[in-house]
Amino acid sequence: MMELNLQRVDYLQVGVTSPKSLRLLPEKKIKGPQRVAVADQTGILQSFQMKKGESVPVFKTLPSSKITRLELGGPLGSPLEKIFIATGPEVRGYTKKGKQFLGFDTNLTESIKTMWVAGSHLFISGNYIYNHYVDCKDQDYFLCSDMINDIICLDLTKVSDVTPILACQDRVLRVLNSSELSYEVEVPGPPLCLSLFAGDGGDEGEELLYGTADGKVGLVQISRTREEFNLGPSHRWEILNEKRYGGVLCIDNYDITADGVQDLLLGRDDGLIEVYGYDEADEPIHRFSQTMSESVGSIQGGVVKTAGYDEIVACTYAGWIMGLTTEPQHKEVGPGDEVKVSEETQAKISNLRQELEELQRRVMTEREKYQSSSHSNKAMSAIPHFNINDKFSLNRDDASYTLSIEVQMAIDNVLLQSDVPIDLLDVDKNSAVVSYSACDTENGNFLLATYRCQANTTRLELKIRSIEGQYGMLQAYVTPRVQPKTCQVRQYLIKPLSLHQRTHVLDEKRPMNTLKLTGQFSLAEIHSWVCFCLPELPERTPSGDSVNFNFLSTFLDTQLECTYRKGEGIFRSDNISTISILKDVLTKEATKRKINLNISYDLVEETVPETIKLIHPKLEYQLLLAKKVQLVEALKELQIHEQDLNFMSPEYRQILEESEKLQAEYKKQPCHLERLYGMITDLFIDKFKFKGTNVKTKVPQLLEVLDNYDLQSLISFFETV
Structure with a gap:
């Protein structure tokens, strides 16, 4: 190769x-x-x-x-x-x-x-x-x-x-x-x-x-x-x-490897450029990648700079046009050789100097003009306009939202404010320094965090995890490095069922709970309510008499089917908590519009242990991870005092070997275990709420069962209460 x-x-x-x-x-x-x-x-x-x-x-x-x-x-x-x-x-x-x-x-x-x-x-x-x-x-x-x-x-x-x-x-x-x-x-x-x-x-x-x-x-x-x-x-x-990696914004086909077969060129929204070749079975093989500092919106293979040398030409969001060329850009000089600068290079350096001097003169002139106008009583300070390319998208792999903010100029800082509880997760490629401010949760302010960017950062990527059932608004105040200081606000809806993602296939073998709503509402009205609850739905009211959408929970892998038409909505899910959230939010939205709803539901007891079994592998893994992380410090201290560690069990030795990896993973998702506890608690409360029983006083007993976790004991607790 x-x-x-x-x-x-x-x-x-x-x-x-x-x-x-x-x-x-x-x-x-x-x-x-x-x-x-x-x-x-x-x-x-x-x-x-x-x-x-x-x-x-x-x-x-x-x-x-x-x-x-x-x-x-x-x-x-x-x-x-x-x-x-x-x-x-x-x-x-x-x-x-x-x-x-x-x-x-x-x-x-x-x-x-x-x-x-x-x-x-x-x-x-x-x-x-x-x-x-x-x-x-x-x-x-x-x-x-x-x-x-x-x-x-x-x-x-x-x-x-x-x-x-x-x-x-x-x-x-x-x-x-x-x-x-x-x-x-x-x-x-x-x-x-x-x-x-x-x-x-x-x-x-x-x-x-x-x-x-x-x-x-x-x-x-x-x-x-x-x-x-x-x-x-x-x-x-x-x-x-x-x-x-980021989403794929552009694709091209070009034989950049000169093997007679067209290669696959990709440009991504996180600035990554990739080249894939093909093996004998026509399957793609990764051949090259390089990261730019901005999202790559256009990519083309061809010859631009020098005849005979293939290259990949890319254009970024801020308009930078660059090439990745096969032409060598540096000539090696042996010992005793003179370094000669060609006339072409000298001319280029001279032109760049002249261009730089001209730009400096223009900046000075404009600065003087601005200063003189701002001191006069008639003139007002002009707020500079800037473009923001932002994206707020759900990742199925780790049930989190990626918020990417890209500006045509360097970003000074980004302030995040949320009126719902959310977690900020670590992002490897994020070099910004984050600081948190105290929040007044009683008045609905749950997050205030400032990201201070390093010089020349034009793109910032953040990861956020929300809690289903708690919904509101996340706001980002973006301030670039320009004078006079200016700021733009971007708003992102955190929806009640924010961790659900559209899917095409449902597992019909699973037992499902059903919620049925009837009333004097139009198709457009119920569609707007469902859009308010769930992400990835078209704002436009779908054509036809009846609408069907299927969803999968990215966190728990439970499923939801929404079927509705004028005057009727039927929602089926194997998770009682999903049905409970839908019932509460849809009722609230209908009440705002003074529409009476007739609500009926059919709960299937089997769905509760099935949902717990879906949570089980995640809960077991997180409990084990937390236990291992707690042991790391003690084992490290023991390692300092003991030269020979053969007396340790293989399990403890493995924890020591993987200590950095374990701590990094735990740090990346600090609230994961709390979230799983919260979901099981909600499932417990929701199950009995539909039966007309308030079991909030039994929650401490449930937490005791979780602290001494065993799958069968947890299922038994849900059935015996």
Whole structure:
């Protein structure tokens, strides 16, 4: 296996960019330097190429409204040399020299979010609406039940039928036929981006790559009809995200390893760039990775800096365009050799000095202008505007929320405030210093924490774990390093069933408790109540008479089924506490709107021991971990005084060997055991609450049973009280 050695080179910085806003234009010469086309959120589209190590502009448009997507197009079968951008509800087309040849207003009510161009076919979508145009004439339309994250069409030079695919937030790829849904392909996470395998869909043109918000990547075979899809499995392979890297924002295919096979290039929202090759069985193998300081929204393979040298070109959120090139950037000098600086390098150093001096002069001028205007009575201090790219997403692996905050300039500090109890968990890649302030819990303030960032930090990642049943608002006050000081507030809802995640499959063999609500409410009203309770649901009211959503608890692996329509809602779960939370919150929401609800429930006794058995492995592990951590200090002290440790049992010797690992794990999740105790206590109270019995006085006895934990004793306690 060839060692892949890539070295970073920086090209230039544009404004803040949206994902998939950079493309490399094709070059007639084989391995000749390619032009780079990039669009940013200030509405500027520009193209540049590298000459003698400098970026030389080809063209640059004037600022306009925010550009959300850039794609290349051209006649089918020919090089893709035309540049298409989406801005608001409009699509514009430019030649490679910058001449505008198309200005097409789609008249959509929402801004274009994603776009794909193939010959005379234009595929666009907003948040929920998909449109297909041929020669700018309306052809097809589809209203999606959940948010559309990306759109693609199978290669029309290989596949005769027009087959658009929508990547939707509800963990589904929707395959369309004209204006109808042909079938759905379920994927393991919310898909954020799509790409044709090997750039053209493989041998038959039907293979499709997807990247998900939880960092997984997979290859699926797209059949053109439901009948073909039902014949066999569509999933070819999947790259799991065991190291919990960020979500995949962009994918490209390029032979960077020069082995004659297209490699897989990935850009992630935590700044990681990865390269995967393929083995003899066409399974992906990791070949290279490098971390940037910002999220990577666009990635392309090609030749940019020097003819003959392949590279990966990436664009970050803040608009930094950089390359990872195969060209050696450093020349080794032997003993006695003179270090000679080439004329090209000298010219570059001279240009940089001049540019730096010019920037310093401009800063001085602007500072003087600001000072003089702020001292006059008429002028007011201008608050500088800055963009924030933030994400608040649930991780199934450790039942926590990741809050990532990215700013186009360096972050000074981030203040977190919450009116519900939450835990802040350790994040390895977070170098910020955190300090906690005293909170007035009686007045609903449960957290006040300040993260002070190191110099030049533009991205901060935090991990948060909430308690189900307690809901409210988490607020982040973001202050960048700019003068005058300014701050922006971001708000994140902590929902009553915040640790539940959408799923496609339910285990029908499990016993389930049922909650049934009836009353004078509309489908839109009950949908808004369910949205208030559960994450990952579309805000838009689904079409149809009846709605069905399935959920899985990321913490306990219990399940929940929600089925509702106008005037009726049925909720089934194997966890009584989930039913209890839903009953309380839905009743409260209905009361706010002065709607009377008729509530009935059917509780199954078997569900309680089954839920305890689901908690058992986690509880047993945490109790054992806590016991081991308590022993570490004593064993270390014994180790200092005793030279020979052979008298110790193998179990104690193993604790000593793994002491650092055990303490690090315990530190990462300090309140895990308390949470499990809390869930069992809630389950105990909720079970008897539905029977009309208040057992809060029995809680101390329950805690005694937990302190001397045994699964059978705990189940017996629930049954004998």
